[in-house]
Amino acid sequence: MKLPKSLAEFTDRSRVFDVVNPAVRSPKLDTSHGTILYLEDITVSFDGFRALNELTLYIHAGELRCIIGANGAGKTTMMDVITGKTRPDSGTAWFGQSIDLLRLSEPDIAQAGIGRKFQKPTVFEQHTVFENLELAMAGDRRAWKMLFARLTPAQRADIDEVLNVIGLTEHRHRQAGALSHGQKQWLEIGMLLMQKPALLLVDEPVAGMTPQETERTAELLLSLAGRHSVVVVEHDMDFVRSIARTVTVLHEGSVLAEGSIEQVQRDPRVVEVYLGEQA
Template sequence: METVLEIKDLIISFDGFRAVNGVTTSVQKGEVRFFIGPNGAGKTTLLDAICGRVHPQHGSIIFNGDKNIMHYPEHKLVNIGIGRKFQVPSVFTSLSVYENMEVSVVKKRGIAASLFSEITEAQQEKINKVLTLVDLNNCAGKKAADLSHGQKQWLEIAMLLVQDLQLILLDEPVAGMGRRETTKTGELLRKIAQHCTVIVVEHDMEFVREFASKVTVMHEGHILDEGSVEQVQKNPKVIDVYLGRGGENCA
């Protein structure tokens, strides 16, 4: 399989504390890769490094086999195909769903420019295609403020997809959702993986078990284990430091 992201010997320190300590892993094209582990394991810090919010002190982050993106600024990462969604939706609530998509489709030229840009017919087709993918096509004229929590999450994912990204990073995308919306989000991630690779940091182990292609378990800045959900759940070390701490819903 084609490797989209390769991380080698990554070290990220804050005031002498190593939040990520020698992490090496790779993510393949079309994966829905979940990073799980106890609080403070280094999962979100690793995402921060991939999307340019923090800069590692050592190692490399190779994108598409030839670009070491370890010191790229966030805006440049979007331009080469990497986008990040945070836990709390950051849509423009005063705009409609479609207007949010219009802003996002021309975002590479800057927010100010996008507000005064004409949308091409090809971009309109792209917006409609993505809204259909995330099941928001019937809400196109609705104010983003009036969407449910889950719909706001899906809109923000759509705003990433319309930018033709190759890799999207999602931080706890089902937090605050009921089971129906959680399941629908997992089904959406499977659809998305046909177009771009997905990395997820998540706490909901039921969600992880049902929708992960592969799981990376982190603990104290290290990778503790990596493989299928079934494989990692049988690892005594994972049971001891993760699943054994308050059950399967902790992360």
């Protein structure tokens, strides 16, 4: 019975098959409504534990947003969903109005314009600082092209500029593995910049940094906002206070409160579940 039906479907002349339409792998990012990231009703469960529970969150274009929350609040899982590492059980995730993140693979998402900095600095330790930036550079990523790829003067200038921004110009030919912890963190931010992402996800950028390094990192992130949208996940409340305009508090996989740092800190629920613990 099934065959005649699918045969009828197949011969239906008004139907346009997927194979005929060219696959649109990464349509242009469209932020004309002023929002760059839409997460709606996202739920992720691991063995019955709900890491994200109908999480709904919007990030505006050009915004610097801090996300705080206790361990297990779902911060890292949220990042995993946005970057394609984890698929949610339900919900929708859109990058701008035109790109459905849930249908893209990790490299596709990276190429669409979402860059991620991990909690642990993960630079390529065997490569030099310069090579790390070269690898992260936006552009064609097809394997055969890379055999013949040479840096253009414009690309060199780009790398030089980023080296300057992250303050590693003198270390350009050092192996990344030989850098200090703080320098590695900056190099990683530099690699993010080379990707020219529209949205940067930064996971605990100042963990393990000295106060001076922390201050330098705050300046760096503040200088990025505006040109890029930046989402920072951080535990260090002093650091959050120094950079945040809007803060979102996650708790048990959903948004507990959102607003300026003062508003959030006054919120009795937040004091109870998060700030209260620290006091």
